[in-house]
Amino acid sequence: MAGGGVDDRGVSQGPPREPVWTARRVRALAIQGVILAVLLGLLAWGIDNAIHNLQKAGIASGFRFLGNRAGFDINFRLIDYSPASTYGRAFVVGALNTLTVSLLGIAAATVLGFLLGVGRLSRNWLVARTAAGVIETVRNMPLLLQLLFWYTAVLAPLPRPRDAFSLGGVAFLSNRGLTVPRPLTADTVWMVGAAAVLGAAAALGLALWAARRMRLTGRRLPVGWAGLALVTLPAAATLAWGGVLLGWEVPVLKGFNFAGGLTLVPELLALWLALTLYSGAFIGETVRAGILSVPQGQVEAARALGLGPAGVLRLVVLPQAMRVIIPPMTSQYLNLLKNSSLAVVIGFPDMVSVFSGTTLNQTGQAIETIGMTMLVYLAISLAISAAMNLYNRKMAIVRR
Amino acid sequence: MIPPLRDHVPVPTSARNLPPPVVRTGPWRWMRANLFYSPWSTAATLLFVALFAVLAPPLLRWAVLDATWAGGTRDACLDAAGGLRPGACWVFVKVRFGQLMYGFYPVAQRWRVDAVALTLVLALAAVLPWRPAVQRVAALVGAPLAGAALAWTAGGWTAALAAAYLAAPLLLAADCEALDRVRQRSALARAAAVLAVAAAAGWAGSVLAGAPWAAAWCALVLGAGVLGLRFRTVRAAALYLLALVFPVLAHALLVGGGPALPVVPTEQWGGLFLTLTIGLVGMGASLPLGILLALGRRSELPVVRLTCIGFIEFIRGVPMITVLFLASVMLPLFLPEGVGIDKLLRALIGVALFSAAYMAEVVRGGLQAIPPGQREAAESLGLGRAAVMALVILPQALRIVIPGIVNTFIGLLKDTSLVAVIGLLDLIGMIKTATSDPNWLGFASEGYVFVGLVFWVLCYGMARYSLSLEQRLRTGAPSS
Numbered sequence: 001m002a003g004g005g006v007d008d009r010g011v012s013q014g015p016p017r018e019p020v021w022t023a024r025r026v027r028a029l030a031i032q033g034v035i036l037a038v039l040l041g042l043l044a045w046g047i048d049n050a051i052h053n054l055q056k057a058g059i060a061s062g063f064r065f066l067g068n069r070a071g072f073d074i075n076f077r078l079i080d081y082s083p084a085s086t087y088g089r090a091f092v093v094g095a096l097n098t099l100t101v102s103l104l105g106i107a108a109a110t111v112l113g114f115l116l117g118v119g120r121l122s123r124n125w126l127v128a129r130t131a132a133g134v135i136e137t138v139r140n141m142p143l144l145l146q147l148l149f150w151y152t153a154v155l156a157p158l159p160r161p162r163d164a165f166s167l168g169g170v171a172f173l174s175n176r177g178l179t180v181p182r183p184l185t186a187d188t189v190w191m192v193g194a195a196a197v198l199g200a201a202a203a204l205g206l207a208l209w210a211a212r213r214m215r216l217t218g219r220r221l222p223v224g225w226a227g228l229a230l231v232t233l234p235a236a237a238t239l240a241w242g243g244v245l246l247g248w249e250v251p252v253l254k255g256f257n258f259a260g261g262l263t264l265v266p267e268l269l270a271l272w273l274a275l276t277l278y279s280g281a282f283i284g285e286t287v288r289a290g291i292l293s294v295p296q297g298q299v300e301a302a303r304a305l306g307l308g309p310a311g312v313l314r315l316v317v318l319p320q321a322m323r324v325i326i327p328p329m330t331s332q333y334l335n336l337l338k339n340s341s342l343a344v345v346i347g348f349p350d351m352v353s354v355f356s357g358t359t360l361n362q363t364g365q366a367i368e369t370i371g372m373t374m375l376v377y378l379a380i381s382l383a384i385s386a387a388m389n390l391y392n393r394k395m396a397i398v399r400r
Numbered sequence: 401m402i403p404p405l406r407d408h409v410p411v412p413t414s415a416r417n418l419p420p421p422v423v424r425t426g427p428w429r430w431m432r433a434n435l436f437y438s439p440w441s442t443a444a445t446l447l448f449v450a451l452f453a454v455l456a457p458p459l460l461r462w463a464v465l466d467a468t469w470a471g472g473t474r475d476a477c478l479d480a481a482g483g484l485r486p487g488a489c490w491v492f493v494k495v496r497f498g499q500l501m502y503g504f505y506p507v508a509q510r511w512r513v514d515a516v517a518l519t520l521v522l523a524l525a526a527v528l529p530w531r532p533a534v535q536r537v538a539a540l541v542g543a544p545l546a547g548a549a550l551a552w553t554a555g556g557w558t559a560a561l562a563a564a565y566l567a568a569p570l571l572l573a574a575d576c577e578a579l580d581r582v583r584q585r586s587a588l589a590r591a592a593a594v595l596a597v598a599a600a601a602g603w604a605g606s607v608l609a610g611a612p613w614a615a616a617w618c619a620l621v622l623g624a625g626v627l628g629l630r631f632r633t634v635r636a637a638a639l640y641l642l643a644l645v646f647p648v649l650a651h652a653l654l655v656g657g658g659p660a661l662p663v664v665p666t667e668q669w670g671g672l673f674l675t676l677t678i679g680l681v682g683m684g685a686s687l688p689l690g691i692l693l694a695l696g697r698r699s700e701l702p703v704v705r706l707t708c709i710g711f712i713e714f715i716r717g718v719p720m721i722t723v724l725f726l727a728s729v730m731l732p733l734f735l736p737e738g739v740g741i742d743k744l745l746r747a748l749i750g751v752a753l754f755s756a757a758y759m760a761e762v763v764r765g766g767l768q769a770i771p772p773g774q775r776e777a778a779e780s781l782g783l784g785r786a787a788v789m790a791l792v793i794l795p796q797a798l799r800i801v802i803p804g805i806v807n808t809f810i811g812l813l814k815d816t817s818l819v820a821v822i823g824l825l826d827l828i829g830m831i832k833t834a835t836s837d838p839n840w841l842g843f844a845s846e847g848y849v850f851v852g853l854v855f856w857v858l859c860y861g862m863a864r865y866s867l868s869l870e871q872r873l874r875t876g877a878p879s880s
Contacts, residue, residue: 049735142828341722342721
């Protein structure tokens with residue numbers, strides 16, 4: 001007998017028969033079908049409107065504009081670019097600038113964050129209060145405001161190049177930015193990188209060997225210092241004696257500006273400063289939470305074993321704290337990457353400023369430019385998220 | 401022989417004849433313990449003292465001692481030779497204060513903003529949980545003061561309206577037999593009565609203020625509340641009104657229309673008023689949207705789940721500026737020709753969507769923290785799926801994530817500053833305009849410091865409130 005119902009003896013057999021439309025699977029399918037239809041309908045309606053609106057406004061669509069001449073200049077770039085270059089090239093310049101300022105910011109914010117986080121937990125009242133004051137001040141104001149403050153109120157009123165602050169006669173701080181000497185390198189500069197990579201490989205080998213040795217004999221090696229030496233010393237030696245470094249180009253004042261040297265434009269400086277402070281404050285709180293998450297008993301046990309304060313922090317507290325710190329820290333890094341888009345406000349040519357700003361204004365192709373900009377951020381974010389999930393799975397406490 | 405039980409109770413150590421512990425107090429002891437307990441600590445203390453000694457005096461001189469407070473023109477901040485005086489020129493902030501608060505809202509109409517703000521403060525005071533002591537002080541001091549301020553700023557009809565709004569929760573929650581008897585009439589009769597009242601209110605509203613729909617809606621909600629619902633507490637009734645009546649009233653009053661209230665287009669809104677408007681609308685929209693998205697993300701239906709995951713991860717993966725660009729530049733493209741959307745509304749849509757995605761992740765964290773036994777127990781009591789969610793799971797989940805929700809709100813309030821990029825004159829947009837006024841060049845620092853202070857007070861206040869709420873809820877309930 002299929003289905004439920006009651007047999008002739010009046011005994012129930014199985015669940016009562018349900019009407020078709022309340023059966024769970026049927027209902028689920030119907031709901032999803034309706035939702036899908038509504039979403040697709042909205043999408044089709046929107047696209048139809050967009051096509052109509054674009055035709056009406058005489059705006060081209062498609063990605064052909066990427067090969068056209070851009071015609072605008074970009075004042076900070078890592079690769080060759082001129083107004084004669086294409087929009088595609090401008091896109092790459094913008095993306096590289098976003099990555100540059102993000103990496104600079106991440107490096108500085110991590111250092112500052114650890115200082116602030118550990119400082120806020122210091123037994124020293126003055127240090128702890130100062131760190132807390134910095135964190136609470138910076139965290140509770142919009143980043144945009146801080147950026148404008150550094151750019152307009154601090155960097156813009158700096159003296160002209162003629163009266164620039166001289167740092168030892170080789171670097172100069174003026175309202176044109178920070179100008180530093182530029183290393184002149186020969187074509188064989190790749191040898192420095194190769195030496196560093198070889199050194200890193202050797203350091204990795206050393207670390208693996210030292211870990212094995214510690215498991216077998218219990219003796220430890222100063223792996224950190226040795227690794228640092230292995231990475232830096234060969235590279236430095238190549239730089240010094242390999243005939244790679246030909247000299248330094250020291251900036252000199254010529255007319256109204258400096259000639260030669262490397263200039264960090266004030267837009268970059270302001271952005272870097274603001275991102276570092278803002279993210280550093282948040283990372284500081286993350287670090288503090290991570291350290292506080294390690295039970296006090298761990299510290300006491302480590303000290304009972306005879307470890308000094310530095311050993312307790314390095315060998316017991318931090319490894320356990322990192323498990324708690326790293327996921328929120330990654331999201332802070334991602335926030336920093338996304339926050340770097342505020343560059344558009346002060347005119348630093350980042351991804352958003354170059355592409356969703358200037359290019360959009362010149363071509364009018366809003367959908368393509370904003371879409372491509374979003375894709376760049378989305379790709380980086382998703383890649384880092386995926387890497388983090390992998391790392392998290394590896395770091396999670398193994399339950400035996 | 402078993403001794404009497406109370407002899408087994410151990411005597412607390414403090415009650416035995418031990419000498420009292422040595423009390424180490426006094427400023428010197430404190431400094432030894434907290435500033436100079438080791439060579440490193442001493443070095444750090446000295447370094448920081450030196451740092452403060454170098455930094456603090458010039459800052460203090462700039463902000464207070466050498467600053468110019470009096471006057472009403474730029475000349476007040478110039479010395480005899482026509483150069484800028486050394487200290488801060490707070491006259492600049494003073495002159496621009498009105499614009500920084502209200503934007504270009506007409507001066508004669510600013511009382512409307514004040515009235516809405518005061519009503520909101522009082523309504524929030526009634527809804528949000530406060531410490532009892534704070535509540536008492538607020539009721540004794542705050543309410544009369546606020547009432548007086550309302551009457552003074554708004555005058556006549558608006559004050560009456562606001563007073564009626566504030567009295568309504570008392571009516572809704574009143575324990576009144578006559579009302580209870582009315583509530584037992586047939587549903588049809590009650591619905592007809594409510595609709596009739598709403599229609600009358602709509603007619604009156606259109607004649608008096610040119611706002612028929614707002615008046616009809618308010619009457620509808622009030623009538624439904626009186627005749628259909630029975631609120632146990634004043635707070636519940638106040639929450640009902642805050643969610644359903646306040647936004648409509650505020651909109652009608654701020655936008656205006658009709659003979660009594662001239663229309664103020666949103667292009668004239670600005671300053672702190674606009675910042676708070678965007679922030680509050682964003683908060684009000686992002687919480688329910690975020691809850692829906694979080695539920696959708698945990699749905700069993702693949703289409704719903706994937707749509708929600710896609711939306712959340714997409715929004716969280718891109719900067720807010722691009723979402724605002726999307727809303728301000730691309731949204732009009734996707735709408736039929738001739739359908740213009742207000743610039744402010746576009747920004748609001750962008751802000752709400754953006755923070756909803758972050759809110760969804762916060763709420764999801766709370767949902768995941770509820771043990772499955774709660775759902776099973778509720779289902780075994782015979783509750784349906786919606787009831788399990790609304791009555792058992794969500795209240796617990798939301799309570800766990802209050803700190804996360806407030807954090808998202810704080811982030812949202814700070815992020816509203818980005819609307820300045822798409823050309824709205826919020827607090828930041830206003831100060832940018834003010835500092836680039838050719839008559840007032842050179843006072844950017846003063847402007848930014850002032851605006852920073854305003855934001856700091858708002859955000860820090862919210863953070864402190866969240867902290868106290870968290871602690872109180874934890875002491876109240878042993879769970880979680």
